[in-house]
Each structure stands twice: as structure tokens, then as C-alpha cells.
Amino acid sequence: MLGVLSSVALDWYARCFVELHVNFHIFNAFPIPRPGRDDPLWQRTVALAGRLAAVDDRFAEWAEKAGAQCGRLGED
Numbered sequence: 001m002l003g004v005l006s007s008v009a010l011d012w013y014a015r016c017f018v019e020l021h022v023n024f025h026i027f028n029a030f031p032i033p034r035p036g037r038d039d040p041l042w043q044r045t046v047a048l049a050g051r052l053a054a055v056d057d058r059f060a061e062w063a064e065k066a067g068a069q070c071g072r073l074g075e076d
Contacts, residue, residue: 002053003045004032043067 004010010030017026035042050068053059063070 001032001049003049006049006052 010032013030014022037043047067050063050066051073054063054066054068054070055072057070060070
């Protein structure tokens with residue numbers, strides 16, 4: 001979910017409808033895909049979102065469950 005919500009495509013879509021505030025009526029209507037957990041794109045999205053969220057060792061256990069590395073990202 002974090003990966004989809006952080007995407008440029010959903011950001012553009014949301015900006016088409018939301019300017020000053022958001023409510024659940026608008027948020028619930030966003031076209032968020034629901035692929036199966038065995039889908040390779042779903043697994044990659046989870047790993048990338050986990051990597052971005054696990055910034056230090058406090059998140060090590062969580063990152064392991066998400067299949068992500070833990071620690072700060074390099075500049076590149």
C-alpha cells in the first residue's frame with residue numbers, strides 16, 4: 001500500500017480531485033490495484049516500500065518480514 005500511495009501516478013490522480021482537503025469519499029475512490037501476494041510486481045513493491053521505510057535498526061524485524069534491507073539508502 002505504501003508503495004502505491006507513494007507513486008507518481010497516484011499522486012497525479014489524487015491532485016486531479018483534491019486541492020484543499022481530502023475526505024474518505026474521495027480517498028476510497030482512488031484506483032488502487034489489488035494484485036495477489038504471489039504477483040512479482042506486488043512483491044517488488046513491498047520490498048521497495050519496506051526499504052524506504054526501514055531507515056535504521058529499530059525497523060530490522062519489520063524489514064525482515066517485508067523482505068527488505070534495513071538502513072539508510074546511499075546517495076545513488
